[in-house]
Amino acid sequence: MATDRVTVEDVAQLIRKQLGRKFPEGLELGPDSDLEGLGLSSLDQTEVFFAVEEKVGMELDPTAGADVTTIGELVGVVNSQIEQQRPQQPTAAS
Amino acid sequence: MSAAGQTSGYAGASSEAIQHHYDLGNDFYRLWLDDSLTYSCALWADGDTLESAQERKLDYMIEGARAAGAARVLDIGCGWGSLARRLVEHHGVESVVGLTLSDAQAEHVEALGLDGVDVRVENWADHEPGEPYDAIISIGAFEHFASYGLPRDERVAAYRKFFRRSRELLRPGGRLALQTCSKGNNVRLDRQTTAELRFIIETIFPESELPWLSEIGLASEKLLDPVSVRNDPDHYARTCAAWLERLRAHRDEALELVGERPVADYERYLDVTVKHFTRRHLGLLRLIFESV
Numbered sequence: 001m002a003t004d005r006v007t008v009e010d011v012a013q014l015i016r017k018q019l020g021r022k023f024p025e026g027l028e029l030g031p032d033s034d035l036e037g038l039g040l041s042s043l044d045q046t047e048v049f050f051a052v053e054e055k056v057g058m059e060l061d062p063t064a065g066a067d068v069t070t071i072g073e074l075v076g077v078v079n080s081q082i083e084q085q086r087p088q089q090p091t092a093a094s
Numbered sequence: 095m096s097a098a099g100q101t102s103g104y105a106g107a108s109s110e111a112i113q114h115h116y117d118l119g120n121d122f123y124r125l126w127l128d129d130s131l132t133y134s135c136a137l138w139a140d141g142d143t144l145e146s147a148q149e150r151k152l153d154y155m156i157e158g159a160r161a162a163g164a165a166r167v168l169d170i171g172c173g174w175g176s177l178a179r180r181l182v183e184h185h186g187v188e189s190v191v192g193l194t195l196s197d198a199q200a201e202h203v204e205a206l207g208l209d210g211v212d213v214r215v216e217n218w219a220d221h222e223p224g225e226p227y228d229a230i231i232s233i234g235a236f237e238h239f240a241s242y243g244l245p246r247d248e249r250v251a252a253y254r255k256f257f258r259r260s261r262e263l264l265r266p267g268g269r270l271a272l273q274t275c276s277k278g279n280n281v282r283l284d285r286q287t288t289a290e291l292r293f294i295i296e297t298i299f300p301e302s303e304l305p306w307l308s309e310i311g312l313a314s315e316k317l318l319d320p321v322s323v324r325n326d327p328d329h330y331a332r333t334c335a336a337w338l339e340r341l342r343a344h345r346d347e348a349l350e351l352v353g354e355r356p357v358a359d360y361e362r363y364l365d366v367t368v369k370h371f372t373r374r375h376l377g378l379l380r381l382i383f384e385s386v
Contacts, residue, residue, distance in 0.1 A: 036245035037245055039243055041242055043292050062281060063282060
């Protein structure tokens with residue numbers, strides 16, 4: 001079942017999982033957390049992107065995430081793609 | 095002995111990381127590299143063999159650096175000495191200093207007994223020559239100058255140290271010819287590609303990172319003037335394919351020398367690099383700079 005939207009906490013959880021033991025102990029993640037600054041390499045970031053795809057149950061355009069630098073930006077890009085890919089609801093009931 | 099940790103800030107991969115890769119033994123690399131043991135992307139033209147394409151590459155870098163006929167040339171990351179040999183034997187250079195962090199490579203170059211070539215196991219950051227160089231050539235070493243996973247600003251800072259040091263080591267007007275792999279601009283990575291690139295970084299080239307072209311631009315800004323830039327990913331795909339073909343042809347000897355695991359790892363590494371250079375997930379930059 002696809003998720004409607006992702007939250008900062010959803011992405012933070014995936015980042016913690018990606019970094020595993022490399023995750024700085026006690027660090028609070030928020031929308032302004034810098035992905036590279038957390039120690040995520042470019043390949044780590046790509047893998048987080050894949051994990052987000054799994055979570056939302058749809059394929060996202062990988063080029064859309066290429067310029068993302070913070071968790072908040074990633075959440076914004078993902079939610080905007082979810083919005084674009086969502087099947088249009090019929091507007092009139094009959 | 096030279097180690098990255100002895101200098102302030104990040105000054106490149108440690109001796110241990112370099113030796114992890116390059117000290118599998120000269121005999122292993124001899125099985126699949128060309129006769130000169132040039133372990134970097136060649137420059138191919140119609141009708142080339144791997145040998146002639148490697149010579150073409152060395153000559154391109156030598157001409158770009160205006161090193162032919164020079165008195166003093168520095169070779170940063172000298173490998174098994176093919177560039178140093180080409181400089182003194184074909185281009186009339188009086189003195190070449192070659193720097194490497196690999197003991198096996200240094201021993202090999204020393205054993206060549208080349209007149210005018212002085213090889214040192216030394217980091218460029220620690221290199222203190224008595225006088226400036228006419229030219230610097232660095233082929234396939236820049237990949238080791240920033241550690242994998244460093245944030246962009248720290249990568250640029252590490253590269254900038256290299257360009258600043260190059261400028262200090264060059265006479266005014268002297269040139270730096272630099273060849274390095276880079277990140278490719280095709281960022282549409284699928285899961286398999288990501289796993290393969292991670293395998294290369296973690297298994298084959300630990301403590302190494304590939305630059306973006308923009309990071310090289312930023313790192314050299316206000317230090318060196320760019321003269322030319324070219325990107326030759328297809329040339330590296332062809333080079334890796336040639337190496338893979340030779341390794342497969344000598345598989346039994348390779349197994350005897352280093353065992354099953356390294357042979358399988360190198361076959362996989364060469365196989366996936368052919369694919370990823372072709373698809374532009376990886377780039378191959380050849381850049382010429384001038385000290386101004």
